[in-house]
Amino acid sequence: MTEQKHILSILVDNQPGVLSRIAGLFSGRGYNIESLSVAETMDPLVSRITLVTMADTPVVEQIVKQLHKLINVIKVYELTGANYVQREMALIKVQAKPEHRAEILRIVDIFRCKVVDVGQGHYTLEVTGDEGKMDAILNLLKPIGIKEIAKTGIIALFREQK
Amino acid sequence: MKLTGAQILMKVLKEEGVDTIFGFPGGVVIDIYDELAKTDIRHILVRHEQGAVHAADGYARASGKVGVCLVTSGPGATNTVTGIACAYMDSIPMVIFTGQVPTQLIGNDAFQEVDIVGITRPCTKHNYLVKRTEDLARIVKEAFIIAASGRPGPVLIDLPKDVSNTKITYKAPKRIEMKSYNPTYKPNMKQLHRAVKLIKNSKKPIVFAGGGVVLSRGSKELTELAHKTRIPVTCSLMGLGVFPGTDPLWLGMIGMHGTYRANMCSGECDLIVAVGVRFDDRVTGKTDTFAPNAKVVHIDIDPTSIRKNIPVAVPVVGDCKITLGLLNRLLDKEDLGDLKKKRKKWLDQIDQWKSTTPLAYKQKNIIKPQYVVEKLYELTKGEAIITTEVGQNQMWAAQYYHFKKPNHFITSGGLGVMGFGLPAAIGAQIACPKKLVVDIAGDGSIQMNIQEMATAEQYGLPVKIVILNNQYLGMVRQWQELFYGKRYSGTVMEHAPDFVKLAEAYGAVGLRATKPEEVEPVLIEGLSSSKTVIMDFAVEREECVYPMVPAGAPITEMLLA
Structure with a gap:
């Protein structure tokens, strides 16, 4: 069976140690974490963890069950195959030599991102989008020279019925 | 009503129907021990914290109730880990209380400080660090619910010293609700x-x-x-x-x-x-x-x-x-x-x-371990509670003692803990004072928690220990015999104590059989004693457990002799 990317959206008690229970479950059972994003929800007692893992179907079924078993896990949604929106944000520090500045700003324009910091030799860009868009802009910026990058990891939600 | 954390703990434990705690005191749990002595909850003082957890485990398996332990911080807490992992693998309901350094010292590498909640996270069903005395009663109640419901398991509660000795105005917790915990009992x-x-x-x-x-x-x-x-x-x-x-x-x-x-x-x-x-x-x-x-x-x-x-x-x-x-x-x-x-x-x-192809062994003029178990089964009419250590002794007990009822075979199945049987027998004997409780042991594993002999003696527990003594770590030796060209690396154990004298040193009875015809008389004498008894059987040294499926082979491909 082939491994596939799965996005899990996990609602948990907003308490110390809960993230470590989840991370420990993944490391202890040999599952992998591709990306992880955690923040409080509207209810301050609840946090949402969006986690991306690579696994085949039986393994991801087992992961979901194991997560449910943790006392502090309230709900687990598996988003793969469902109708959902996903976004990721990145801050990209790109080398900005005078001859490249126009080119960078053109890319910023096309990808509808923002320049959030400008220096002598760099621009810092704020980009949001799905994975396809992230990959595309990184591919374009790479030849110009990426100095540093920080990404949030994917966050995702179900789409409501129209 | 103004109560200290320790007083609240005792109150809630009484409400939960706890009648016995297995434990070992230490600096940060003195307040709790001070209150414990004022209640009618029985405290069983073990000789090593691992013994406390296995005893609580044996108590839980024999009685079906939640086993409870109380130990101190640091080494007291780390010594419980094997017992907790064992209970977790076998889904045994237990609540383990560990002391912790005062909250303001947590994280400072204080004396006898250890992050036991971190350490036991993967081997407990759930665990808690109590940070405020106000939360204590609720947490203890939750712990008992979690331990006993659904697929049962051990729950650990870490109690900083100041949480135990702070006095607060006590309000009984309202109905315990855990929105994220709801095991499925009724099938589809x-x-x-x-x-x-x-x-x-x-x-x-x-x-x-x-x-x-x-x-x-x-x-x-x-x-x-x-x-x-x-x-x-x-x-x-x-x-x-x-x-x-x-x-x-x-x-x-x-x-x-x-x-x-x-x-x-x-x-x-x-x-x-x-x-x-x-x-x-x-x-x-x-x-x-x-x-x-x-x-x-x-x-x-x-x-x-x-x-x-x-x-x-x-x-x-x-x-x-x-x-x-x-x-x-x-x-x-x-x-x-x-x-x-x-x-x-x-x-x-x-x-x-x-x-x-029945279960069988060849009788010779040397004691066969299977024969000892068979005789034990006959003499006890299959009614005894049997605990085991781990290895050959455990497998022969499983094969030749034909259990009639549940809760009568108490063994470390998942984790396979050597040293489990004696403390577990102590716990089972406390849960069932009128029952005959026998630990079927090997000479290797009995030595892993032999110190609990003193516990058995202190509380007058007439547990019987049957040692199938082959002077080897028999199960590993068997693998070495069959798959490693008889190279007995690290499995020869010829320097055991004289178990008869050892029993006597603890104040117990020690008996020995070295010939097949002595097996029955020794068992009869040992089983009828009202004291703790060690029966040491010098068995055939290189006897193997059969059938055996080599690890990783199909289950139908058995070695039969």
């Missing part, structure tokens, strides 16, 4: 209907029962199912006793050291009704060759057990007892008239396996 009826159909249509079915049936007290329902449908029954190590070992439909244990007929059944059967098991590797052998022709109906309260190791045709998440009860009611409505005839060929085949 649609799946049960599918199971009924498979049971009716199968020609060569078996029931495979495990510890989940013990924990849910579903032995009666399981026996009813087997009799009603004429399906032969095998058990995992953890399930022994849920089906009478004397019943004609009994197959014996399945797995690495299972009986020939049970293992052959798994290869030939067309249906496995699996109840409260998790298809551990010691049961399945090589998974892709396990039960190649069988559809599997898997009943378990823990969804993660289902489809973890083998494919399942009918998954049923629910409590074993409730589910088996409902399954029996559904079967009552069916016409099962011809099942007796239909199963005849299958049962005849099993009888043939049984008669050609």
Whole structure:
């Protein structure tokens, strides 16, 4: 069976140690974490963890069950195959030599991102989008020279019925 | 009402019906011990914290109640880890209280500080660090609910010293609600209907029962199912006793050291009704060759057990007892008239396996360990509570003591803890003071918690210890004999103490048998004593446990001698 990317959206008690229970479950059972994003929800007692893992179907079924078993896990949604929106944000520090500045700003324009910091030799860009868009802009910026990058990891939600 | 944390703890423990705590004191739990002495809760002072946890475990397995331990911070806490992991693997309900340094010192590497919540996170069902005395009562109540419900397990509560000795105005917690914890007890009826159909249509079915049936007290329902449908029954190590070992439909244990007929059944059967098991590797052998022709109906309260190791045709998440009860009611409505005839060929085949290849050993003029267990079974009429250590002693106990009832075989199945049997026997004896409790031990593993002899003596517990003494770490030696060219690296253990003198040094009775004809008299004398007794049997040194399935081989490919 082939491994596939799965996005899990996990609602948990907003308490110390809960993230470590989840991370420990993944490391202890040999599952992998591709990306992880955690923040409080509207209810301050609840946090949402969006986690991306690579696994085949039986393994991801087992992961979901194991997560449910943790006392502090309230709900687990598996988003793969469902109708959902996903976004990721990145801050990209790109080398900005005078001859490249126009080119960078053109890319910023096309990808509808923002320049959030400008220096002598760099621009810092704020980009949001799905994975396809992230990959595309990184591919374009790479030849110009990426100095540093920080990404949030994917966050995702179900789409409501129209 | 103004109460300290320690007083609140005692109040809640009383409310939870706790009558016994196994423990060992230390600096940060003095406040709790001070209050404990004012209650009528019995404290059993062990000699090592590992003993406290195994004793609480044995108490829980024998009584079906939640076992409770209390230890101090740091080394007291770390010493409990093996016992906790053992209880976690075998799903035993327990609550473990560990002391902790005062909250303002946590994280400072204070004296006897250790992050026990971090350490035990992967081997507890849940754990807590109590940071405010106000939360204590609620947390303790939650812990008892979590430990005993669903798939049971150990829950650890870490209690900083200031949480125990701070006085607050106590308000009893309201109804305990855990929005994220809600085990499924009632099964999906649609799946049960599918199971009924498979049971009716199968020609060569078996029931495979495990510890989940013990924990849910579903032995009666399981026996009813087997009799009603004429399906032969095998058990995992953890399930022994849920089906009478004397019943004609009994197959014996399945797995690495299972009986020939049970293992052959798994290869030939067309249906496995699996109840409260998790298809551990010691049961399945090589998974892709396990039960190649069988559809599997898997009943378990823990969804993660289902489809973890083998494919399942009918998954049923629910409590074993409730589910088996409902399954029996559904079967009552069916016409099962011809099942007796239909199963005849299958049962005849099993009888043939049984008669050609029974569990057996060759009697010689040297004591055979199997003979000791067989004699023990005869003399106790199969009524004793048996605990074991881990290794050959455990397997011979499982093979040659034919358990009739659940909660009578107490063994470290999942984790395989040497040193489990003696403290577990102590706990079982405290839970069942009138019962005969026997620890079947090896000379290696008995030494891992031998210090608990003093505990048994201190509380006048008449536990009986049967040492099958071969001066080897026998199970590993057996593997070395069979698969490592008889190179006995690290398994020769010729410097054991004189166990008779050792028993006497603890104030107990010590007996020894070195010839087969001495076995019975020694057992009779030892078992009839009202004291703690060690019976040391000098057994054939290089005896092996058979049948044996080499690790990773198909379960039907057994070494028989």
